[in-house]
Amino acid sequence: MNQPISSQLLARPVAFAPYQDNHGLRLDSAAEARAHAAGARVGISQAHESAQLHVTGSATYTDDIPELAGTLHCALGLAPVAAGRLLSIDLALLAAQPGVVRVFTAADIPGSNDWGSIVHDDPILCDGDIRYLGQPVFAVVAESREQARRAAALAKKLIQAEAATPVLTPQDAHAKSQYVVPPMHLVRSSSGLDEAGIQARIQAAPHRLQGQLDVGGQEQFYLEGQISYAIPKEAGGMHVHCSTQHPSEMQHLVAHALGVAAHAVLVECRRMGGGFGGKESQSALFACMASVAAQQLQRPVKLRLDRDDDFMITGRRHCFWYEYDVGYDDAGRILGAAVTMVSRAGHSADLSAPVMTRALCHFDNAYWLPEVAMHGFCGKTNTQSNTAFRGFGGPQGAIAIEYILDSIARQLQQDPLAVRRANFYGTATHNITPYLQPVRDNVIHELVDQLEERSSYQARRAAIAAFNATSPVLKRGLALTPVKFGISFNVKHFNQAGALVHVYTDGSILVNHGGTEMGQGLNTKVAQVVAHELGVDFARVRATATDTSKVANTSATAASTGTDLNGKAAQDAARQIRERLAACAAARHGGAAEDVRFANGQVTVAGKTISFETLVGEAYLDRVQLWSDGFYATPGLSWDREKMQGNPFYYFAYGAAVSEVVVDTLTGEWKLLRADVLHDVGRSLNPAVDIGQVEGAFIQGMGWLTTEELVWHPQTGLLMTHAPSTYKIPTANDCPPEFHVQLFEGANAMDSIHRSKAVGEPPLLLPFSVFFAIRDAVAAAGGHQALPPLQAPATSEAILRAIGAVQAG
Incomplete structure (x- = not known):
């Protein structure tokens, strides 16, 4: 039993x-x-630079920053229907609620009422058309967070709307040809066939598999919710503390919402309590709204969502629906494949286009597909606008081919591992992806x-x-x-990063880069790279908060590129300092600069050893520049968005x-x-x-x-x-x-x-x-x-x- x-x-x-x-x-x-x-400081297990702060509760997150005198709190009133037209809001009753200082609507935004990441189609506050149930319609600013939340909770009673029938599923959006961006098509044939030829190859195969698959979305569920704290500065400036993976984008969007130049906005992020992609673009709505309120009222304004509102307002991993048609042989080798992918994009474009692009480029996963036709559709639905999530479309693309191969194996009564092996990319042949990139490192x-x-x-x-x-x-x-x-x-131009490295006269080192720390250990790895480059202990290096006034025009910390990009930029900066120090050492102590060695906090020059801090002190006396900027751009990248090749x-x-x-x-x-x-x-x-x-x-x-x-x-x-x-x-x-x-x-x-x-x-x-x-x-x-x-x-x-x-x- x-x-x-x-x-x-x-x-x-x-x-x-x-x-x-x-x-x-x-x-x-x-x-x-x-x-x-x-003397290596990379390739070894090093504790996370903030681990002790995390476990003792002393790590500072945005909500832990001491509030300045006069700080106000903002909460959002949400649409009670998923689709329709906004008719009216009882603003007088809202303004009369206890502690309320001001109520904002779309008409009160001085600049652009938009926080769209790529396509400018996402209003900060509803401007007439209601897109989804939970869309911010107004913002309440009050003396306390509790007062703001209580007033905002009256939205259901105070918003009058004309409801319409919502479109909720990707299948419904696809049936209506309703998309947030134009459809994408990627067709590749190793034998020069067009799509009709690929379909004929599938039909002529010894075996054929057709089917559908539904894969749900996923909430980021970061431990720290969305939060921004905006502090007005002199001459129209704005300092925004924001839990975001993309400070530069927040800087640009806040500047647009305020109607000011980018140099007037400083965005700072010391660390996040998780991001997973949910704070790449979607932190913008909250940064913009807090900044608009702070500018208008000339008082600091904090906007922190509770968990329910975070779920109701923000997007998540895209749900996907698939239709597939595959031909294969007796060993389970795929001879031809056609797949349609439809995502639930939500009400606006956000990052749905690049997510679908990556999904199409990861349908192959580890497998060579000789004939393939892929079609991607980003369905426009009356739901939250879906966004980046760890994997960024890659998981949604790859799971489809895995489902297909698992089904093929079951139809052939073979071990799925054997069928997967039969389709693996080769090393010398059968190694070209559907988008024509060779797989050279298999x-x-x-x-x-x-x-x-x-x-x-x-x-x-x-x-x-x-x-x-x-x-x-x-x-x-x-x-x-x-x-x-x-x-x-x-996107090619996102693959760049900058960094600053400062060496102080006591031999301590400060590094600032454009990446953001969300618990993944980025600052730890960058500090290791700098310590290794200068031959010092890890403890000598300190990483500071990401700050748009220090490293400008940064890319999001996303696509798994944080260490690749920022580590290389920091290495570039540290290497320049090391070369200057080596030249100084040779000039003072003899020998050639290229023979100077840095390791374990010591510098070996012309047969003698001095401490790193001694050399730094000497370099300062010799007026050697002890700080440097670094830059890195990933080489060899190309992408033709129209042809889906590169x-x-x-x-x-x-x-x-x-x-x-x-x-x-x-x-x-x-x-x-x-x-x-x-x-x-x-x-x-x-x-x-x-x-x-x-x-x-x-x-x-x-x-x-x-x-x-x-x-x-x-x-x-x-x-x-x-x-x-x-x-x-x-x-x-x-x-x-x-x-x-x-x-x-x-x-x-x-x-x-x-x-x-x-x-x-x-x-x-x-x-x-x-x-x-x-x-x-x-x-x-x-x-x-x-x-x-x-x-x-x-x-x-x-x-x-x-x-x-x-x-x-």
Whole structure:
């Protein structure tokens, strides 16, 4: 008799497996110890520069900044309908509420009533047409936050609107040909076929697969919500403390809203309590509104959302709907593929176009597709405007091909890993992507081989088959899925960064760069790069708040490029200082500048050793410049937006994961029993930080594909899952009892910062293995005789529906 799933799982030991590669804050490997002894400050595990501040509660976030005397608080009144026309607002009654100082509407914005990131189609406050339920219609400024919130909560009673029928799903938007940007088409044939020829190739293939797939969106659920604190300065200036991934964009949009030049606006961000893409563009609405109020009232204004309003106002990961048609041979090799992707973009463009571009460019994932026709549509719906989220369309593109290959394997009654291998990119041939970029750094073959062996994949697959044969209620599933993820911004000119490095006369060092810290360890890695370049201890280097008055015209900290870009810029600045110091040392002590060595806080010159701070003091006396700016622009990038062709990525990051699950076929309850991960980060700058990023991305991606379900009311358009009580993110209890994470050994083939690779976004695709392990267990419930129609997220309800379908035949 089978035990209930909860009893079976409680009986398992809950202990994480020890990491076998450079993990922790000690020098855990001989390689790290040797690197440290040789003076290296990169390639070793270094504690996060703010870790102690985080755990002691002394790290300063925007809401922790002491409020200036006279600070007012802003709250937003939200539209009560999803579509329609704004008729009137009872402003007099609002203004009469306790503590209210001023009520703002669209007419009160002195500059542009727009915060659109690319397309200028997103009003700060509703200017007539209501776009979605939760759209800001007015702003209340009061003496206290509680007074502002109470007044804003009257919106339902005080807003008169003429309601219309909302469009809520991507399918409905697609049926109406209603899009926020023009459709995108990417057609590539290795044999010169047009789209009709590709379709003919699919139809003539030995086997054919057609189907549809729904993949839900995902709330960023950052711990620190959206917040801006605007402080008016002299001569019309504005200082905005903002929790944002893109200070330069906030500077420009605030300037436009105020009707002033960019130099009048300073945006500062010391750190964020998480961002995940949700603070790349969408922090603008709050920065603009707080700044408008502060300018008009000439008093500091803070706008901090509570969690419900954050859900109701802001966008999230795009939901996707797919239709696919694929031809393949007896080995499961894809001969031709056609796919239509439709996203729920929301009411405005925001970043939907580049998200769809990246989705189309990641449909191939790790596989060579000889004939492919892809079509992307960004459906315009009466919902929140969806935006960036970790992976930025890459996960939505790649999961479609993984679903297709998993289905092909099941139709052929083959191991899905064998079918995936049969379609992998080659190294010398079969290595051109659908957008015509060669894959020159392919390590997926050896990486998957290593993971298969380390995880005992084949033995466990046999053991699971034996278990399922004697277990009518509990079914286990296993899956191994790969990742190939392109690194760089889709838009070429975003791939640039600047930095400032200051060396003070006591030998301490200050670094400022254009990236933003959201807990991912960017400042830690940049400080390591600077320490390494100047041959000093990490403790000598301090990273300061991101500030648009120090490094101008920066790109967003997004697309996993934060360390690649800002690390290179900081290295450039530090190298210039080092070269000046070397010249000074040679001039004072003899020898050649190129022979001067910096390591372990010491400088070796002409056979003698002096301390770093001694040389700095000498350089100051010799009037040597002890600060420098640095700049970096990623080389070799190109993209033709019309043809959807080029080299949009500097390199690819690779990875793979094996997941084992158990599913209760009576309840749909499931549990991840074990996960084995091998991920490629090149030559790691900081193994401890990188492994932490892989772990976090894995659990976050698992949440997207399993528990995090977004539900809109089908008539009113109300987001029903707008709080932690109705929206389920993973917790520590959802981590597998056995979680093995290792870093793949090998340097980046491209000249990235110390030959490392980006780690922020790629590992979010690793938990595809969890979803397909669940699908494997569902298939076992039907004797592996039918394709499980499992959709994402694979909630318990979705699992039960799929089990019912496979058992019905």
